[in-house]
Amino acid sequence: MKPSSHNWKIACIPFCVVGLVVSLVAWASSSPVAISPKAPALTVDNSMTSTVEQVDQFFEKQWAKQQTTPADISDDYLLLRRLSLALHGTIPSLEELREFEAMQGADRIQRWTQKLLEDRRFADYFSERFTRAYVGVEQGQFIIFRRDRFKAWLSEQIQANTPYDELVRTLISAEGLWTGDPETNFITSASADGNLDRNKLTGSTVRAFLGQRIDCAQCHDHPFDHWKQSDFEGLTAFYGQVEIQVLGVRQNEELKYEVEDRETLKKRTVSPQVPFLNECLPEEGTLREKLATWVTHPQNRRFERAAANRFWGLVFGVPYFDPVDDLPAPTDLSESDPDVLDILGQDFRENGYDIKRMIQTIVASKPFRLSSTSQTDDNEQIERATDAWALFPLVRLRPEQIIGSMLQASSLKTIDQNSNLFMRGRRFFSELDFVREYGDLGSDELNDFPGTIPQALLRMNGEFARDNGSASMLNSVGRVSQLDISDKKRVETCFLVCLTRLPTNLERDHFLKQYQSATNPKQREKITEDLFWALYNSPEFSWNH
Incomplete structure (x- = not known):
């Protein structure tokens, strides 16, 4: 009633x-x-068009192989609602609908997407989504952690279209005061009761930026994955020299990272080491600068694949691989048959880790434009089509x-x-x-x-x-x-x-x-x-x- x-x-x-x-x-x-600013003229980029075609061809091969018929293409109104919800966190206004209706040209959806990405609401909304992935939702200890300052800083970076690899390197290696240098809140978010939880920092880094769950390896070798306890300890050692002082986050080169042996209860010093791609670890810089360079290295496929999977999830509401932070390792994948994350990841890397370009590419792909309405009532076929991205996921x-x-x-x-x-x-x-x-x-x-x-x-x-x-x-x-x-x-x-x-x-x-x-x-x-x-x-x- x-x-x-x-x-x-x-x-x-x-x-x-x-x-x-x-x-x-x-x-x-x-x-x-x-x-509100008018939709800009669409910048024609042949390389982006080529990437979109590769994505579409990947799915079309999958659909043909599985004998799955994709849904019809959605009408423009539905695409506008879908875009607005994904990029601004709200539905479009009647004013915006009328503005879109007045636009001419077959490329008006792409031009509208570009308009939404340049709107400040995109940076503000995505900064909240990124903040949740990087530092969580808790406000933490106000004396050393400013979540709102971190979110505002992220919004400025997204609005300026700061390259994603540069943004991540800054988060891992930043120094300074959490109020004046808001990026350092990635580090201080792991602090509680005066103690910096370096294990938490390692887990957050690998989950957020490499799309892998390594947390359980802090106590024992991972039972189902490649991660060993020594891998977790070696990565954590890169955070071994960071400390939170009165003047902010600082690097103290005199500190050694020690862990307590669970059997002997004796402490032992752990040296920084990476579990793979050791050749990508630079010789110069602080420990966190070295880690940041290794995480974002162009040869580290985990980085670009994790980014592509997260952006896919933010746009569709569901990541390509679910959970978003438990991707299969590249060593488990076929080198001769790249999946959609490899296609998007390569384009991301070759074009300066451009966040807005990545989103434009995903939005222009056929799976994003499909309807959520199935052409059949058979539940088994609907489930198969959903798993194959032949239907836009209902979320x-x-x-x-x-x-x-x-x-x-x-x-x-x-x-x-x-x-x-x-x-x-x-x-x-x-x-x-x-x-x-x-x-x-x-x-x-x-x-x-x-x-x-x-x-x-x-x-x-x-x-x-x-x-x-x-x-x-x-x-x-x-x-x-x-x-x-x-x-x-x-x-x-x-x-x-x-x-x-x-x-x-x-x-x-x-x-x-x-x-x-x-x-x-x-x-x-x-x-x-x-x-x-x-x-x-x-x-x-x-x-x-």
Whole structure:
């Protein structure tokens, strides 16, 4: 049952700043509206086109070999929603849909992708996704760890399109104070109660940047993989000289890395060593600089494959190899038959580890453009097609994507860095509150997670849903209710705002009957409220298709 409406409240904003926010809103409303940048002209790159063709050919061979028929290509509206959710963490606004509709040319999806990547929202959203992979979700000890500063620094690096290998080398080898040199928070995130957990740093480094799980080797040889306990200890020794001082993260060359023998309980010194590609370890530099160079070395296939798998997962919602941090070692793969991670990884390496180029390549590939709708009802065939990437994977939206989509659906205008302070503050505090109540996915974010009844009830009856389901001059429900358009157009607008698609004939006819039964404007407004509430709470709203 739809909850009763009530006036919109600024309950999520601290009382001490409400007056300031209201004043700024009044100022912003009288200021010219900032126009979002137009989609740039697409830069033609023959090498990228060649890589996309290689990716497509790889999958087409797989589909032919497995006798799997790929799904149809998705329509542009669905691709826009898919892109916006993946790159900005929200659905596109009606304003953006109209801008896209005005674009001409067969390459407008590629041009729109480039526009989304240049938008500041991409850097801000991906910085949060990277932060989770690199330092987790815990705030840690404030005295030596600033997660927010780390995330802001990452956002600047992504916006500037800093090469990925350079970014990773900086994280591993950085020195300085965690406030003035935010990249050092990768190191200080492993500190607790005054002690630096070097084992945690090693595990995080190998998981995040090489896509391998080595953690259990800190106690014994890995039972199923190539990793030995001596490998873990040798890698950890590269962090043996790092220490956290009053003036920040520093390298102390007098320190020796020691471990306690579990049988004799005696301590022994461990020398830094790498488990493979010893020839890629430089002779010059600090221990962490040497480790950083080895991790990102062009001959280290694990690095580029791990990056490709993580970016694939961020774009699709599911990594190519799952879990994202447990990739098969390159030694287990056929050298003569490279997989899609090798194709993407080679392009990544040969083009300066360009993050945005990697994403553009994945988005331009055929698997990304496929529909999630199967041409058969046979569960076994559907599962086989899904495993072969012949269907776009159905993935439940992340908590911040749900609240981001609800917020955007409440406004016909784009909510971005050009929005007024009131709208941006509302989004910030609403997202914090919603994610806290809905439940966070933690750092293990690319694994599948089930929905719960409390989560569904929060979307249906939470304070935000109640507020935005009630028509007002400030939200899309009220504005759509007052638009001087036909009822058919009104229904279509509601579907575009909430689901980024037009209604089916059956859906359109159902809601048109509701409007035709209305005898006064108040009833029509109530029908629009009910329509928005139904779309907010449809299963389709909380999934990527």
